[in-house]
Amino acid sequence: MYVVIEGIDTAGKSTQLEILAKKYNNAVFTKEPGGTPIGSKLRQMVLTGEANSKLAEMFLFLADRAEHMQEIVLKNKDKMVISDRSMISGIAYAQNLPLKTVIDLNLISTNNVLPSHVILLKLSKKELENRLSQKEHDSIEARGIDYLIDIQNRMEETIKELNLNYIFIDASLSIEKISKDIEDFLNE
Numbered sequence: 201m202y203v204v205i206e207g208i209d210t211a212g213k214s215t216q217l218e219i220l221a222k223k224y225n226n227a228v229f230t231k232e233p234g235g236t237p238i239g240s241k242l243r244q245m246v247l248t249g250e251a252n253s254k255l256a257e258m259f260l261f262l263a264d265r266a267e268h269m270q271e272i273v274l275k276n277k278d279k280m281v282i283s284d285r286s287m288i289s290g291i292a293y294a295q296n297l298p299l300k301t302v303i304d305l306n307l308i309s310t311n312n313v314l315p316s317h318v319i320l321l322k323l324s325k326k327e328l329e330n331r332l333s334q335k336e337h338d339s340i341e342a343r344g345i346d347y348l349i350d351i352q353n354r355m356e357e358t359i360k361e362l363n364l365n366y367i368f369i370d371a372s373l374s375i376e377k378i379s380k381d382i383e384d385f386l387n388e
């Protein structure tokens with residue numbers, strides 16, 4: 201089982217992953233970017249905004265994803281792997297290219313492996329404003345509210361386009377209700 205939890209910044213992914221870690225203590229918990237040794241270097245480069253070129257930034261994420269697929273997802277394919285973000289973020293955040301092109305590049309990076317379960321936490325614009333006002337921003341979050349809402353729409357579009365097995369959850373529900381919905385989805 202290859203489970204991914206998706207959502208724009210502040211949607212509540214880390215909060216739910218902490219709860220999942222207590223419930224599924226045999227699962228392998230990982231993240232993109234940064235789930236491997238090379239990945240943590242790439243993560244540092246993208247989050248501090250070292251790349252001036254948007255294309256270069258996307259290729260850093262793709263390099264991270266290829267290494268992560270080989271070293272974490274495929275090496276643990278007999279276990280439950282639960283990842284904070286995935287190719288869905290990769291496709292949605294790379295807005296400078298048409299969706300189809302970015303999907304193809306991402307499928308190359310994952311060797312055509314797709315997640316078996318996708319959880320998307322969805323924020324309203326108002327709730328996003330509220331949550332972002334309470335944290336310091338990295339260089340991607342600093343791009344603003346409308347940018348992130350566009351990304352969220354692109355995440356939905358990507359999940360549907362790839363025909364994935366998914367659940368969309370209203371991220372402003374209580375932490376407990378969201379975690380129950382996730383558990384039910386994983387037990388289906």
Ligand SMILES: Nc1ncnc2c1ncn2[C@@H]1O[C@H](COP(=O)(O)OP(=O)(O)O)[C@@H](O)[C@H]1O
Binds near residue numbers: 209372373
């Ligand atoms: N269901 C929720 N309701 C209200 N606040 C939440 C909820 N889930 C998370 N939060 C809060 O929102 C902020 C962002 O959550 P976090 O889990 O760090 O998001 P992400 O990992 O997606 O960036 C944190 O301050 C967290 O406590």
Ligand SMILES: Cc1cn([C@H]2C[C@H](O)[C@@H](COP(=O)(O)OP(=O)(O)O)O2)c(=O)[nH]c1=O
Binds near residue numbers: 289338
């Ligand atoms: C996986 C991925 C993330 N991103 C972005 C989304 C986030 O803004 C950032 C990754 O940050 P994230 O790990 O979510 O950071 P935080 O620790 O702040 O929650 O990179 C891309 O632009 N492309 C990608 O392929």
